[in-house]
Amino acid sequence: MNSENQELRRAGLKVTLPRIKVLQLLEAASASAQHMSAEDVYKALLDAGEDVGLATVYRVLTQFESAGLVIRHNFEGGHSVFEIEKGEHHDHMVCAETGKIIEFYEPELEALQHKVAEQHGYTILDHSMVLYVKPKA
Amino acid sequence: MNSENQELRRAGLKVTLPRIKVLQLLEAASASAQHMSAEDVYKALLDAGEDVGLATVYRVLTQFESAGLVIRHNFEGGHSVFEIEKGEHHDHMVCAETGKIIEFYEPELEALQHKVAEQHGYTILDHSMVLYVKPKA
DNA sequence: CTAATTGCAAAAGCTTTGCAGCGCA
DNA sequence: TGCGCTGCAAAGCTTTTGCAATTAG
Numbered sequence: 567m568n569s570e571n572q573e574l575r576r577a578g579l580k581v582t583l584p585r586i587k588v589l590q591l592l593e594a595a596s597a598s599a600q601h602m603s604a605e606d607v608y609k610a611l612l613d614a615g616e617d618v619g620l621a622t623v624y625r626v627l628t629q630f631e632s633a634g635l636v637i638r639h640n641f642e643g644g645h646s647v648f649e650i651e652k653g654e655h656h657d658h659m660v661c662a663e664t665g666k667i668i669e670f671y672e673p674e675l676e677a678l679q680h681k682v683a684e685q686h687g688y689t690i691l692d693h694s695m696v697l698y699v700k701p702k703a
Numbered sequence: 704m705n706s707e708n709q710e711l712r713r714a715g716l717k718v719t720l721p722r723i724k725v726l727q728l729l730e731a732a733s734a735s736a737q738h739m740s741a742e743d744v745y746k747a748l749l750d751a752g753e754d755v756g757l758a759t760v761y762r763v764l765t766q767f768e769s770a771g772l773v774i775r776h777n778f779e780g781g782h783s784v785f786e787i788e789k790g791e792h793h794d795h796m797v798c799a800e801t802g803k804i805i806e807f808y809e810p811e812l813e814a815l816q817h818k819v820a821e822q823h824g825y826t827i828l829d830h831s832m833v834l835y836v837k838p839k840a
Numbered sequence: 841c842t843a844a845t846t847g848c849a850a851a852a853g854c855t856t857t858g859c860a861g862c863g864c865a
Numbered sequence: 866t867g868c869g870c871t872g873c874a875a876a877g878c879t880t881t882t883g884c885a886a887t888t889a890g
Contacts, residue, residue, distance in 0.1 A: 579845095621849090653823060686807065689838075
């Protein structure tokens, strides 16, 4: 039940209420492949009766990102969204109609990306791939 | 020499100096696969002695995007970059060391993406794929 | 006890908008 | 001439930062 505390300590961060709460929220959201913006996290905390500042949410999320606990995505639209780093790489599909986010992993795609980079004399450090889709008619 | 005028007219936009200038700049940049931010365009215009406002640059770029003349990318880092729509779809590789942008097109990748979307019951409307790379050792 | 962390408010970056005047068709 | 377009300044949004007070270890 304090597995969050372990993760925070391992990341070299003091175990404070805001950090625990943010981590719990993101882990809960992770179950449904939900991705939360800083604003989302902030509002969820307020709704839960927690008294945290928006600035703290941003700071905590940035720290978590540096610590490798979460991944920051820059999908369309100005703001960032975050998801728990579960260690398993995957890419995303965003449904234009429902806003739903589908995660997927396709080894062949990954292999091809490396091949293409290779052909141009480069090595892949990272990549972002988002498919904008709509339900098949 | 006034092919720009044609393009503007075709897009239903009045032919004005700022629009011509922005279009010319982007077309010139296109030759070197350079991608420009609104700020870049603005500064380039000032350097060229043109007297345009930053707001106009933003408006013009947004209009061009709606008209399908340019494509807006949201690579990492808050701000958008633009490139001329040349009609040939391609994806991007960004070199982490030099900032250089390489364009590429890999049919197999495109095909695979469609296959994956299909498998999940979706049809692809659009996609964004950026590989962050470094020169091969 | 001491350095890390927090909340608040202010500031910073990018982008958009309101408005009066200018310019293309 | 008339409506579209422009520049300027002001506002909007997300995100960051300064600072005094608070808290974890």
